[in-house]
Amino acid sequence: MIEYNLSKRWEDGIPHHPKSIELYKRIENLDFELGGDVFCFKSGGDGDNGEHLMYLMDIYFEEKDTKLPIIYDNGQPCVHTGCLSHKTHPCEWCGRIEGKGIIYEEEE
Numbered sequence: 511m512i513e514y515n516l517s518k519r520w521e522d523g524i525p526h527h528p529k530s531i532e533l534y535k536r537i538e539n540l541d542f543e544l545g546g547d548v549f550c551f552k553s554g555g556d557g558d559n560g561e562h563l564m565y566l567m568d569i570y571f572e573e574k575d576t577k578l579p580i581i582y583d584n585g586q587p588c589v590h591t592g593c594l595s596h597k598t599h600p601c602e603w604c605g606r607i608e609g610k611g612i613i614y615e616e617e618e
Contacts (some may be wrong), residue, residue: 512572514611516565530567534560582613
């Protein structure tokens with residue numbers, strides 16, 4: 511299952527997707543060389559904007575790698591009537607907060 515909580519990804523030490531690293535390095539270089547380092551990308555430390563960007567790209571690439579059909583898309587409520595109302599704790603049925611994240615069919 512894909513971890514959508516960026517803080518948890520960092521705390522659990524989930525490694526970056528290889529494509530995230532490759533794309534990040536290219537974007538960082540292009541920004542520095544052609545964009546005058548407008549974004550000032552940094553990676554490797556707590557709270558660095560480059561790390562944050564790579565965690566977002568990790569989720570994107572993990573979703574693309576997943577071949578399983580989507581059951582509930584991001585923002586789509588599950589069968590629990592109060593699914594999207596869960597703002598501080600996970601939904602009892604799907605485990606998402608405010609319906610954020612994608613639920614895929616389980617592999618057999």
